[in-house]
Every structure is written in C-alpha cells, then in structure tokens.
Amino acid sequence: MSETVSYSIEDDIGIVRIDNPPVNALSQSVRSGLMKALEASSSDDSKALIILCEGRTFIAGADITEFGKPPLEPVLGEVLQRLDEHNKLTVAALHGTALGGGLETALCCHYRCADTSARVGLPEVKLGLLPGAGGTQRTPRLAGLETALELITSGQPMAAAKALDAGLVDHLLAAGQDLLQGAKDYTRSLLDGNAPLRRASALPIAFSEQDKATLDAARKRLQQKTRGERAPQRIIDCLEAAATRPFEEGLKLERSLFLECMSDPQSSALRHLFFAEREAAKVNGLAKDTRPLPVEQVGIIGAGTMGGGIAMCFANAGIAVTLIDNSPEGLERGLGLIARNYSTSVSRGRLSEEKSAAAQALIQGSTDYTSLANVDLVIEAVFENLELKQTVFRQLDNICKPGAILATNTSYQDVNAIAAVTNRPQQVLGLHFFSPANVMKLLEIVRADHSSDEIIATAMAVAKRIGKVPVLAGVCYGFIGNRMLRHYQREAQLCLIEGATPAQIDSAMEGWGMAMGPLAVGDLAGLDIGYKARQALSDDEKGDPKSYRVPDLLVEQGRLGQKAGKGYYQYDPETRKRSDDPAVLEVVESAARELGVERRAISAEEIVSRLTCALINEGARILEEGIAQRPGDIDAVYAYGYGFPRHRGGPMHLADTLGVKQVYKTVCHYRDTLSADNWQPSALLEALANSDDSFSGWQAQRQA
Ligand code: 3H9
Numbered sequence: 001m002s003e004t005v006s007y008s009i010e011d012d013i014g015i016v017r018i019d020n021p022p023v024n025a026l027s028q029s030v031r032s033g034l035m036k037a038l039e040a041s042s043s044d045d046s047k048a049l050i051i052l053c054e055g056r057t058f059i060a061g062a063d064i065t066e067f068g069k070p071p072l073e074p075v076l077g078e079v080l081q082r083l084d085e086h087n088k089l090t091v092a093a094l095h096g097t098a099l100g101g102g103l104e105t106a107l108c109c110h111y112r113c114a115d116t117s118a119r120v121g122l123p124e125v126k127l128g129l130l131p132g133a134g135g136t137q138r139t140p141r142l143a144g145l146e147t148a149l150e151l152i153t154s155g156q157p158m159a160a161a162k163a164l165d166a167g168l169v170d171h172l173l174a175a176g177q178d179l180l181q182g183a184k185d186y187t188r189s190l191l192d193g194n195a196p197l198r199r200a201s202a203l204p205i206a207f208s209e210q211d212k213a214t215l216d217a218a219r220k221r222l223q224q225k226t227r228g229e230r231a232p233q234r235i236i237d238c239l240e241a242a243a244t245r246p247f248e249e250g251l252k253l254e255r256s257l258f259l260e261c262m263s264d265p266q267s268s269a270l271r272h273l274f275f276a277e278r279e280a281a282k283v284n285g286l287a288k289d290t291r292p293l294p295v296e297q298v299g300i301i302g303a304g305t306m307g308g309g310i311a312m313c314f315a316n317a318g319i320a321v322t323l324i325d326n327s328p329e330g331l332e333r334g335l336g337l338i339a340r341n342y343s344t345s346v347s348r349g350r351l352s353e354e355k356s357a358a359a360q361a362l363i364q365g366s367t368d369y370t371s372l373a374n375v376d377l378v379i380e381a382v383f384e385n386l387e388l389k390q391t392v393f394r395q396l397d398n399i400c401k402p403g404a405i406l407a408t409n410t411s412y413q414d415v416n417a418i419a420a421v422t423n424r425p426q427q428v429l430g431l432h433f434f435s436p437a438n439v440m441k442l443l444e445i446v447r448a449d450h451s452s453d454e455i456i457a458t459a460m461a462v463a464k465r466i467g468k469v470p471v472l473a474g475v476c477y478g479f480i481g482n483r484m485l486r487h488y489q490r491e492a493q494l495c496l497i498e499g500a501t502p503a504q505i506d507s508a509m510e511g512w513g514m515a516m517g518p519l520a521v522g523d524l525a526g527l528d529i530g531y532k533a534r535q536a537l538s539d540d541e542k543g544d545p546k547s548y549r550v551p552d553l554l555v556e557q558g559r560l561g562q563k564a565g566k567g568y569y570q571y572d573p574e575t576r577k578r579s580d581d582p583a584v585l586e587v588v589e590s591a592a593r594e595l596g597v598e599r600r601a602i603s604a605e606e607i608v609s610r611l612t613c614a615l616i617n618e619g620a621r622i623l624e625e626g627i628a629q630r631p632g633d634i635d636a637v638y639a640y641g642y643g644f645p646r647h648r649g650g651p652m653h654l655a656d657t658l659g660v661k662q663v664y665k666t667v668c669h670y671r672d673t674l675s676a677d678n679w680q681p682s683a684l685l686e687a688l689a690n691s692d693d694s695f696s697g698w699q700a701q702r703q704a
Pocket of ligand 1: 022023060061062063065077097100123124133279
C-alpha cells in the first residue's frame, strides 16, 4: 500500500500492518497506505479488517516532525473519516503505547482489543495541542466525560486493564497471547456473533448539570495548575461541544481549535522541549561502539536529604543501593526519612504497598565504607566542601573495585580537582541531582577532563533507567543550571534593593509562569545556605554587596526562611502560606540607604525582562564556552530542574521567540543603564544578533 503499510488477507480477514519505526508515527506514507488499504478492503471479499503494528508499539501519534510544515495529503482527519465510515467490521489490535493520533485511529475502528501490556493515552496537551483527529469527541462518547477530561487534560497514559473498564478497549488478550492470533480470534468471535459496526461517532452522550459543574471546576483548576497554558482550556471547550452539539459540529470545533493551538507559540515551545529532551541524551563525538557498563549495585555516601532521595531513585528502578553515613544516628535518620517518603507516596496513592516494600528492601544502610567494595557506581552526596569530598574520593579509590565509577553530586565544586585525588580519573564524573532528588527529573552529567566515553555513556543509560532527563555539562562553577541561576538571582536581589518588594518580584515571575518566584525559592531552600557559602568567599568573590546585603541581614536576624517561619515573608505555621512582612521592607530600605541606592518603582515587565535576559546572556556564554552541547540542552535543564514554564520552551528558546536581536539590544540597554559589570553581552549573543540569526539556527548550522 505504501512503504510503511502492507495489506493482506488471511483466512478471509484483511490485515493492515503498519511498520514505521521507531514508534509507528502517522507519517504521510502511513496515512496514504492506510487510505489505500481501506479502499482495497472495501472492494475485496474479506469480511473484516484488523489494524496492527510491527515493532515495539501501536501508532504512538501523529508524526511530530511534520508539525509546523505545510500539510501533506491525505491529512489524518480525512483518513479517519474514511475509517469511521468503513463498510466492514474494523478492529484495532493494540500493543505498546497507542497514543494521540494512534489512539484516535483505534477509536475510529468499531472495536479495540489490546494485549495486557498496552497503554492508551492522548498526550497532545503536553505538546500544547489537543487531540485533533476526533479524540475529544469520540473519547467521551465511549468512556464518559469525566474519564475523557482526565485522560486528555493530564496527557497521562492509561493501562489496558483500566482502559477496558473505561470502555476505551473492548477486549483484553490473555497474558502472553500472540497479538495477531488474539486479534484474529477476537474478530472471528465478533463476526460469528454478528456484532454491529459500532461507530463511536454515533454513540449518544449525556450532559447533566453535574457534568457542566465538573467542566467549570476543571477550567478553574487547570488555569491555576498549568500556569497560563492555553491548550487545557481549549480541550474543555471541545469536551463541552462533544456533549452539547452534534458530532460533526464538535469535530469542526476540535479541528479549528487544534489548528489554533498548533500555530500558538506555546505549542512550538513544548514541541521544541519534546525534541530537546531526547536530543540532550545524545553525546556529541561519542564513538558509535561505546558500550555502557553494567550498573546493578550502587553505593551512596551521605544519608542526608539528597543522598536519601538519590537512593530512592535507584531503588525505584530495581537497582540495589548501599547507603553510607559516617554516624549510626545520621544513617538511622536518613533511612527513617526514606521510609516516611515511601509511606507518604503510598498514602497518596502514588505507589502500591508492594512496590514501596520492594524498593525499600533494595536499600541497605551501612556506616562502613568497605561495604562498597563490589558496587558498580558510587555517588558521593556529602556536604559541599572540596577537601571533604576529596577525602571521600581517596577512600573510595582505595576500597572500590577497579572498574567502579565514582561520581560526585556536587553542585559547584571542581570535578577535576576531585578526580585528581584518585588513581582513576577516567572513572570519575559529576552526577548532579536536583532536590528533591526522587522527584526532580533533571540530572546534570558533568564530564571532567579525564572522564572516559564509556562512563559518560553509562551515566546516560543509567539516567534513562531511573527515569531522569540527563544533560551533559562541562566543568565550571555551577555547571549549567546553577551557573545561570546566580545571574537570575542577582537580578532578583538588585530589583529588590532598587525598589521592588519580595511579593512584587515573586508574583511577577510566577505570573509569567515560573513554578515559584526566586525569593520564595530562597525561603524554601533556607537563606542560611547561601549565607554560609558566602562566608567562605572573599569580598571580591562575593561580588556587588547590593546583590547579597538583604539576605545577609535577614539571616543575621534569624529569618532563615520557611524552616524559621520567616524569611523574605512570614509563614503561617499551619498552612505555610506566605504573607508580606513589613519588617522585611524595613531591612530592604535600610540596606538600600546603607549602600546608597535610591529606591524607585519597578514594573513587573522590568522584573521579568531583567531576570530572563540574565539567564539568556549567561546561557549564551555557556554555549560559547562549550559547557553545554546545544541550546536545547540548556532549555531542558531549566524546564526540568528549575520550574521554568514549559510553554515558554526554556531560556534559549525564549530568546529565539523574542528575537535574539531584541534580547541583545535589551542586554546592551541594561549594560548602559544598570551595570556594565553585570551586563556585558556574551560574544555569541552579539554575533547572532549581528547576523540576524537565532540559537536554533546556529545549532542547525553546527549540526549540518
Ligand atoms: C498527535 O497525535 C496529534 C493528533 O491528535 C492529531 C493530528 C491531526 N513523531 O521517546 P523515545 C521519536 S500529537 C515523531 O526516545 P521511548 C523520538 O523523537 C502526537 N517522532 O522512545 C525519538 O527519536 P530519536 C501525540 C517521534 O520508547 C524516537 O521516536 N503523541 C514521535 O522512550 C524514540 O522516542 C505523542 O505525543 C512522534 N509522535 O518512548 C507521543 N514519538 O531516536 C510522543 C517519538 O531520533 N512519544 N518519536 O531521538 C512518546 O511519548 C514516546 O516517544 C513513546 C516511546 C512513549 C511513544
């Protein structure tokens, strides 16, 4: 039928096989092949039609690489309308992940069977889209409005057994049953029973006052939760239309809102992140035959919050962990914290009792380093102090088996200086987890001067196993994320002392989409952490006092942040809700007087512009120096580790959206009006602005 679709008749049943690796996306050749197969089936003497896929999955959706380009005929809507109208019994046989346009294809079949491992979902919302091929209209007709609302607005896949209960799947194959044979048997039973051609488009749908209230509540909830994303609201519009208008009208609305979402910059940002996340896992220049080393046993040094969180990541993935702490008390505290975290996950329904027990059984505590003699990988998560880390690495080098990889979870320290104290610098790298480590998806993999290709490949593979988004970084102070963060935080501090209040700064950034404003983040982490770090620095290293005088004064007054009930804000002891505290404004004003700063009104636009341009300028410098491999890697770091709004695509994508030339002009303006020291434009930013280029254009040229 086409290079990716074949059609044959086996025992009077037509079989459409789709073979479009890696995920059987609905590329043009699949769509045209499907269309031709339907034509063939309608005029031959087969009695029914089964659609199934080769490889690891049923169709995982439309081909995202075709988005944003001129449409190629036939469009999916046409193909699916043809499928919906087909004059013979149609059955979709699902395995792997039937997602997006893939599930929509299956929903156009009269019946669906699935193997037990299959999952179905409509993840378009994660790309700033809505299901654009009937998903918003057929799903509620088959599964009810509430299930459709959850499935489509969360974008989360649903297991086959649940999909059977929900009515999205009609028949579950027996465990281990061959997919084709199972689908044939099921189809035969439908034919034998004279099953009607059950079209989802023709099913009735009810709409009660209760349903209306559910949709209204969802609108409000999602407005808050998705921080300004537009697709979730459009999805609810479509669901409401599904329940209140004829099918054809609902389909028309869905199509027009799908196209609206597709041309929305939010969707291009989210699609950019989809590919950036996958690209980030690829290491430039790695020899093709580099094989990751096996990692079955992991050691973690330091049973604090970080070490415990890291231990959970590995145990959750079925990897045995030995957690080491110097003191029995520290170890007990750490293991206790882990147990509490697991029991919270169980009580919130995020984890089953069995899985929690199985994971905890994989974590062994010890106060004896020699129990690490046989582990494949050790991750050190002790206090941020170079000498201490070097001492730990000397010990590890003596104790661990020769092939073991030694990793540091440092946020700032020089990984080369840590590797240098061992006799195996080629086996040393940074694995920088983000707090809480068992929740945050980002993992910075820091390649030191001597880290071997093999251990970098191993780290990438391990990251994927434990469900992280890995990003490669070179050695520098703060690597990618924290190095940029210093500039962002500096501007937050300067806006504060120059005239804004903490609430103005945080609301400006949260209103723009950040998960949490910069000062509220400081309160959450504890202001004493930065204070202590600054104590170890010379005045020169600390930089401009205007960028740290306020937090220093707050810490000296015991305002350490949330843990003390007060920091930049005061916190309700019960609810932890923050509120303004006039005492903080007094501190800010006195710091401004002391440092000779005249306070002025600062707008939300200025706050957002200064903080984001500071990120972009430093990000450009990081690219210039080769600390990050690509602009998209920086975007992945910010989206997965720093609460950057995903629908803005990350700092470097933001620069492209705003126009690099415009960003460069703004940086120059701040250099001329605010501070020549803080705002020297990066050479790369300047070069791209001068050549009217973008970060993505620059990246494309380098790849070519
Ligand atoms: C849609 O369907 C719209 C419709 O409603 C309406 C249309 C009118 N297209 O993730 P992996 C690539 S919107 C093109 O590492 P895994 C991916 O880039 C779509 N390429 O594998 C990667 O390439 P590379 C709704 C795609 O096993 C390779 O496949 N569907 C697509 O960890 C392997 O991917 C979705 O949003 C695609 N649709 O996970 C599903 N999908 O090797 C998106 C993947 O060059 N996909 N690629 O880096 C996924 O969620 C995961 O890929 C999946 C497999 C779970 C399927």
